[in-house]
Amino acid sequence: MAQVTLDNVRKVYPNGFEAVKPASYNIADGEFVVLVGPSGCGKSTMLRMIAGLEDISDGALKIGDRQVNKVDPADRDIAMVFQNYALYPHMTVRKNIGYGLKNRKIDKSTIEAKVQEAATMLNLTEYLDRKPSQLSGGQRQRVAMGRAIVRDPSLFLFDEPLSNLDAKLRNQMRIEIKALQRRLGVTSIYVTHDQIEAMTMADRIIVMNGGIIEQIGTPAEVYHSPASTFVASFMGAPPMNLLEGRVDGGMIRVGDTVVGNTTLAVTGPVTVGIRPEDLEPSVGGQLRIDVSIIEELGAHRLVHGHIAGQALTMQIGKDTAIGDGPIPVAIKNNAVSLFDHQTGNRL
Amino acid sequence: MKRAGFSTRWLPIMLLLPQLLIIVIFFYWPAWHAVRSSFFLQDPFGFGETFVGLKNYASLFKSSAYMRSAWFTLFFVVLVTFFSLAIALLFAVKADKVLRGAKTYRTLLMWVYAVAPPVAGVLGVIMFDQSWGPATEFFALLGYDFRLGVNYYDTAFAMVVVSVWKQLPVNFIFFLSGLQSIPRSVREAALIDNRSASSRFWDITFPLLAPTGFFLLITNITYAMFDTFGVIDVLVRGEPGNNPLTLVYKVYVDGFRGNDLGGSSAQSVVLMVLVLAMTVFQFRMVERRIHYT
Ligand SMILES: Nc1ncnc2c1ncn2[C@@H]1O[C@H](COP(=O)(O)OP(=O)(O)OP(=O)(O)O)[C@@H](O)[C@H]1O
Ligand SMILES: [Mg+2]
Numbered sequence: 001m002a003q004v005t006l007d008n009v010r011k012v013y014p015n016g017f018e019a020v021k022p023a024s025y026n027i028a029d030g031e032f033v034v035l036v037g038p039s040g041c042g043k044s045t046m047l048r049m050i051a052g053l054e055d056i057s058d059g060a061l062k063i064g065d066r067q068v069n070k071v072d073p074a075d076r077d078i079a080m081v082f083q084n085y086a087l088y089p090h091m092t093v094r095k096n097i098g099y100g101l102k103n104r105k106i107d108k109s110t111i112e113a114k115v116q117e118a119a120t121m122l123n124l125t126e127y128l129d130r131k132p133s134q135l136s137g138g139q140r141q142r143v144a145m146g147r148a149i150v151r152d153p154s155l156f157l158f159d160e161p162l163s164n165l166d167a168k169l170r171n172q173m174r175i176e177i178k179a180l181q182r183r184l185g186v187t188s189i190y191v192t193h194d195q196i197e198a199m200t201m202a203d204r205i206i207v208m209n210g211g212i213i214e215q216i217g218t219p220a221e222v223y224h225s226p227a228s229t230f231v232a233s234f235m236g237a238p239p240m241n242l243l244e245g246r247v248d249g250g251m252i253r254v255g256d257t258v259v260g261n262t263t264l265a266v267t268g269p270v271t272v273g274i275r276p277e278d279l280e281p282s283v284g285g286q287l288r289i290d291v292s293i294i295e296e297l298g299a300h301r302l303v304h305g306h307i308a309g310q311a312l313t314m315q316i317g318k319d320t321a322i323g324d325g326p327i328p329v330a331i332k333n334n335a336v337s338l339f340d341h342q343t344g345n346r347l
Numbered sequence: 348m349k350r351a352g353f354s355t356r357w358l359p360i361m362l363l364l365p366q367l368l369i370i371v372i373f374f375y376w377p378a379w380h381a382v383r384s385s386f387f388l389q390d391p392f393g394f395g396e397t398f399v400g401l402k403n404y405a406s407l408f409k410s411s412a413y414m415r416s417a418w419f420t421l422f423f424v425v426l427v428t429f430f431s432l433a434i435a436l437l438f439a440v441k442a443d444k445v446l447r448g449a450k451t452y453r454t455l456l457m458w459v460y461a462v463a464p465p466v467a468g469v470l471g472v473i474m475f476d477q478s479w480g481p482a483t484e485f486f487a488l489l490g491y492d493f494r495l496g497v498n499y500y501d502t503a504f505a506m507v508v509v510s511v512w513k514q515l516p517v518n519f520i521f522f523l524s525g526l527q528s529i530p531r532s533v534r535e536a537a538l539i540d541n542r543s544a545s546s547r548f549w550d551i552t553f554p555l556l557a558p559t560g561f562f563l564l565i566t567n568i569t570y571a572m573f574d575t576f577g578v579i580d581v582l583v584r585g586e587p588g589n590n591p592l593t594l595v596y597k598v599y600v601d602g603f604r605g606n607d608l609g610g611s612s613a614q615s616v617v618l619m620v621l622v623l624a625m626t627v628f629q630f631r632m633v634e635r636r637i638h639y640t
Contacts, residue, residue, distance in 0.1 A: 053535050073535075074542035086532035090554040099550070100540035147536075 002064035002077070002154035002187055003029045004050065009059035011045050019045040021211045022059060027189065027204075032181055035191045036198040037208035038234065043191040044159055046208070050189060051080050051157050063155055074103075079148035080157040084164060085140045087132040087147075093119075094128040097146040104151075118150040121180070138169045145177070149184065156181065156188040162197065174201060195235050199223065207231050226337065229344035232273045238302060238313050241279075244341070245272040252336060255308025257287055260336040264347055271339040276302070278335035279314040281322055285330035289314065294322065378619065385612035396609075403613035413597070413614070420572065420593045423507065427571040431511045432563060435518030436556075440548070442519075443526040471509035472581045482508075496583060496590060503591045505582055510575045518563055525559030526552065565629050572621075594618060 004027040011020040019042045027033050035043045048054040050061060052073035061069055068076050079100070087096050094115055101111045119125045122142040132140055141161065148156055161177070162170045178201045181188050192198055198205050199219045207214045207222060207230075215227035226232035232240040245254040246269050252260045254272055279287075287307060295302040296318075303314040303322060314329065316322065338347040353359050385403050387396040407413050474482040475495050482505075486493035494501050529552065537551045553560075572595060579596045592600060595618065602611030 051535075051539065053538065072542055073539045078539065080536070080539055082532040082536060084530070084532055086530065086536040088533060088537070088551060090557075099537075103541040103543070103546065147540075 003027060003031075003062075004155060004187060004189070005060075005062040006050075007060040007062075009046075009049060009061055010057050011042070011049055011054065012057045019211055020049070023213050024059075025206065025213070025216055027187060030185045030187055032178070032188045032190065032201060032203045033206060034198040034202035034204075035189060035206045035208060036193065036195060036234075037214075039193060041208045042211040043193070043208055047080075047157050047159055047189060047191050050155075051078055052076050076155075077153050078155045078157055079151050079153040080159070081144045081148050081161045083160040085132070085144040087140060087143055089132055092129050092131060093124060093135070093143050093146075096132065096143055097150050100147060100151045114150050115146075118146040121149070122146050137165055138173065141165060141173060145180070149180065149186075152186075154187065156186050156190075158188065158190040160192055161190075163192070163194070177201070195237065199235070205235075207234065209234070225346065226273070227346050229271055229273070229339045232337065232339070236275065238276050238315065240273045240275050240337070241312050242339075243272045243274070243307070243310050243312065245270055247338070252338065254310070257308065259287065259331060262336075262338060264338065266338070266347055269341045270347065271341045271344065273337035273339060274312075274331060274335055276313045276315040278332045279312075279329050280316065280332070281314075281320060281327055282330035283328060285328035287329040287331065288326050289329045290326050291322065291324050381612045381615045381619075383612075384608055385616045387609050389606075389608040399609070403609045404617075407610060407613050407617070416592050416594055416597045419503070419591045423503070423510075423575075423591075423593055424568055424571040426507050427510045427514070427575070428564065428567040430507070431514040431518050431567055432560070434511065435515050436522050436560075438515070438519050439522035439526055440552075442523055446523070446527070471512045472578070475505040475509065475582070496588070499589055499591055502582060506575070506579055506591065509578050509582065510571060513578060514567060514570055518567065521559055521563055522556065525556045529555050561632060565625065568625065569622075572618075 006026075007024050008022040009020065009024070010018070010022045012018050023046070035046060037043055045054060049056050050063075052068065052071060056069050060067055063076055063078070088099065091099065097118055098111045098115045101114060106114075115128070116125070119128055122145055124139070124142055124146060127135060127139060127143075132143065135143065141164075144161065158177075162173050165173060174197055177190075190197075190201060202219055204216060204218055205222045206216050207227075209230050215222055215231045217225075217227075222231060222235055226235060226240065229242055233242060243254045245252055245259070247253070247262060247264075247266050248268075250261045250263065251258050252262055252270070252272060259272060259274070279289075289303075289305040289307050289312060291303055291305040293304040295304070298318065300318055301316050301320070301322075303316060305312055305314070339345060340347055384396070386398060386400060388399045388402070389396050474480050475493075477483060477495050480495075483493045483495070495505055496502055533551065533555075534547075537547045541547050541550065572593065575593065576595055576599070579593060583590045583592070583596070594614065598611050598614045598618065601607045601614065605611075
């Protein structure tokens with residue numbers, strides 16, 4: 001087990017592109033950290049630097065107490081699960097799982113025992129003699145997991161391990177991976193662009209955008225107090241409503257409507273953020289929303305409408321009756337976030 | 348899928364006819380002719396022929412010159428195939444390291460494939476030219492009198508070197524593209540699993556190259572046996588003398604220099620059987636699938 005420390009770690013590709021701007025953070029022993037962000041934001045680059053598959057351009061990386069900038073991937077005591085599984089196509093499942101041990105001078109009977117143990121844990125025992133091409137996507141995914149856990153590494157790295165699976169299997173594997181990690185207690189870094197995976201699996205989330213870390217925090221912190229409009233719109237489906245508004249005398253207004261008040265010392269234009277589920281139809285509500293479309297999602301409904309000419313989405317329970325046209329809506333307490341209207345940073 | 352069909356029965360036959368004609372005229376007809384004349388003794392001056400049954404074959408396998416040529420061919424094929432595959436693989440592995448991801452270089456390297464083989468053949472021959480070939484001069488510097496076309500072993504050496512030299516670019520390109528088609532993540536997984544580069548090569552890269560390797564093995568054997576005719580002809584210049592000859596070149600020498608059409612036909616029938624056996628072997632192996640999906 002180990003903690004991971006990054007100190008101003010930066011990546012510049014040979015073509016001059018800075019994929020990761022200097023990043024510093026600390027991952028505690030046994031923690032499950034999810035790196036999330038849109039495509040091309042540098043998540044894989046970050047992970048691959050930690051794995052040693054990509055050189056670190058600047059800064060220091062520590063796994064445990066050891067600086068590993070120049071250490072070979074095989075010597076970093078890590079295991080990685082790749083998006084397309086990266087199984088060895090010419091080896092059986094048994095050999096695939098055991099390959100990493102075989103090269104670490106472990107005797108045959110110990111390897112066999114460990115492979116069996118991992119296979120049992122992952123329900124793979126009956127497939128041990130098959131080649132990867134004879135397995136389904138979910139089974140291949142399990143083999144990739146097996147290859148990682150069999151070595152008892154001090155750090156697991158996952159690069160979008162579930163994105164090639166269908167939705168149902170993805171949900172199932174998500175829970176299995178999380179449970180496995182809990183059981184083994186191995187520090188893990190998990191890359192995904194799926195914010196649901198991030199929210200459900202993470203102890204802490206690192207949100208990245210354009211090579212920059214936008215926010216590091218627990219799922220609740222990231223969700224309820226997003227550090228920027230980017231995080232606000234990236235985390236959560238449907239995303240947080242971001243409205244043009246202004247603050248004067250402690251009153252937050254969108255158009256002519258007062259949506260709340262603030263103790264912050266700001267005046268002038270701001271971006272107002274409200275989560276769709278923090279809005280609810282209420283006879284005494286202070287907002288007038290002009291409803292245009294209602295989406296049925298089964299468990300709940302999404303109501304799309306306008307306020308002061310700006311689009312707004314509201315999430316309501318499946319039993320709440322609602323009609324077209326202007327309706328009164330209330331905002332739950334402490335549900336309004338304020339962002340700088342130019343930089344997008346949280347105020 | 349919708350099947351496209353022809354409205355008349357004759358159109359497809361007409362379309363196939365030119366190809367079929369070429370095959371019949373240039374392949375089946377001469378092949379049949381060779382099989383037939385291998386059972387006859389031809390008059391050297393073209394006055395008729397006598398049926399002799401299997402006598403041509405019998406004398407073939409009793410002839411020490413033929414057996415010598417057969418042994419030489421075996422050594423020649425083994426050496427040429429081994430070295431052209433091994434050296435090409437070595438180069439490809441080195442190039443692959445430099446080329447990962449660099450597409451422009453890859454396209455440039457394809458040019459080697461397009462340009463090199465014929466040019467390389469000519470160059471190789473020039474290298475060993477008796478009067479001013481750099482290789483000959485190099486050997487002279489070392490105090491060795493390299494005598495192409497006179498010394499049996501010198502000629503054999505030059506034949507192997509030029510044949511390997513000529514085949515290298517083709518093998519190189521195939522190995523390189525084989526290497527580049529190994530998924531990056533598989534190599535990276537191996538990088539994490541195994542610290543030793545050489546054992547990674549033998550455990551992961553080499554087995555994944557097996558389909559390419561097998562294909563090249565067959566084509567190289569075929570090349571060494573049959574397609575080296577040109578190289579040998581240039582080196583030996585139709586003067587068999589004391590020179591080593593491959594079976595294919597011997598067919599030509601005996602038939603056209605020695606005017607022994609019956610014996611030469613019997614030799615080519617033996618070669619046909621060899622090719623047939625190799626083809627069957629290749630199909631068997633392909634069926635057993637040495638490739639991974
Ligand atoms: N070898 C390279 N040379 C130059 N630029 C690269 C290289 N590899 C990646 N990049 C660039 O670095 C940026 C980050 O890439 P990275 O693969 O880390 O993104 P990602 O966040 O993992 O995206 P995705 O979700 O699509 O996997 C991208 O803009 C990409 O184009
Ligand atoms: Mg990625």
